[in-house]
Amino acid sequence: MDKLTLVGQDGNAYAIIGYVVSNMRKLDVADRIDKYIEEATAGTYDDLICVSMRAVDELNKIIEQEEYWLEQ
Numbered sequence: 001m002d003k004l005t006l007v008g009q010d011g012n013a014y015a016i017i018g019y020v021v022s023n024m025r026k027l028d029v030a031d032r033i034d035k036y037i038e039e040a041t042a043g044t045y046d047d048l049i050c051v052s053m054r055a056v057d058e059l060n061k062i063i064e065q066e067e068y069w070l071e072q
Contacts, residue, residue, distance in 0.1 A: 004056045020055050027062050
């Protein structure tokens with residue numbers, strides 16, 4: 001799986017949330033969705049972006065770990 005990024009994604013808040021949530025489901029971390037949505041919608045648009053960037057970074061760490069184990 002390619003690394004995730006918010007760059008080039010639709011900038012609409014709902015689209016960003018949808019992108020992150022969709023990838024959380026793909027990477028089998030759906031248990032984190034409620035917390036992500038709560039944090040992402042608690043503040044301003046800038047807060048949403050920061051929370052989403054952190055979430056994407058965490059998802060990319062999962063992707064890197066899975067690729068490492070697949071190469072072994």
